[in-house]
Amino acid sequence: MPAPPPRLDLLDLRYFTADLSPDHIGKVKARYLESTGQRCSAFDVCVARTWQARVRALRLPDPAAPVHVCFFANTRHLLPAAATAGFYGNCFYTVKATRASGEVAAADVVDVVRAIRDAKARLGADFARWAAGGFDRDPYELTFTYDSLFVSDWTRLGFLEADYGWGTPTHVLPFSYHPFMAVAVIGAPPKPKPGARIMTMCVQEQHLPEFQEQMMSQQAA
Numbered sequence: 001m002p003a004p005p006p007r008l009d010l011l012d013l014r015y016f017t018a019d020l021s022p023d024h025i026g027k028v029k030a031r032y033l034e035s036t037g038q039r040c041s042a043f044d045v046c047v048a049r050t051w052q053a054r055v056r057a058l059r060l061p062d063p064a065a066p067v068h069v070c071f072f073a074n075t076r077h078l079l080p081a082a083a084t085a086g087f088y089g090n091c092f093y094t095v096k097a098t099r100a101s102g103e104v105a106a107a108d109v110v111d112v113v114r115a116i117r118d119a120k121a122r123l124g125a126d127f128a129r130w131a132a133g134g135f136d137r138d139p140y141e142l143t144f145t146y147d148s149l150f151v152s153d154w155t156r157l158g159f160l161e162a163d164y165g166w167g168t169p170t171h172v173l174p175f176s177y178h179p180f181m182a183v184a185v186i187g188a189p190p191k192p193k194p195g196a197r198i199m200t201m202c203v204q205e206q207h208l209p210e211f212q213e214q215m216m217s218q219q220a221a
Helices: 022-036 042-058 101-106 109-121 123-131 205-220
Strands: 013-020 066-074 092-100 148-153 183-187 196-204
Touching: 013 042, 013 205, 022 042, 022 109, 042 066, 042 101, 042 109, 042 148, 042 183, 042 196, 042 205, 066 101, 092 101, 092 109, 092 123, 109 123, 196 205
Parallel strands: 066 148, 148 183
Antiparallel strands: 013 196, 066 092, 183 196
């Protein structure tokens, strides 16, 4: 028997958009390289900044309470060649990082980026384990609770290159959100502004001012 559908509580979330400049993203990437000897991506920086700002805004009373950030990674390259022949649909797997709320709130952004990178590094092993039936709980059965942030990356989907005869779009934004799911969408600012635009509906009204302040203050960090 399949599992019952998940319980979906309406979270009454508020919309907010913030931009991260190329200079700010570059500084975090440089600090991460200096600290770890490894490179990180603009996506890693955007996820880390948004997750940390949100956790700080929530101010959970228990610093040991777990908080999660989840996104989806392409796994076509992990499939046998025969499995992908003639298949043109999506093939993705959930990637989730979990830490104590107090740890995320107090950490240097480099350490939050490291948590994101560690979760991504487990992708191959976790996907193989899932394919072999090695998980007691299906990782695709997601929990949509307020302690979880879901991130979607729109920067490589080709939206800004679409041309239906009157030119490419100046800007692309989500048409709607799901009220049971705290979401951040990473895209590009309106042309010609460079950098990353993070479009969110991920906090409730009482947490919005602090979230806005955290996101805006990061640009000066």
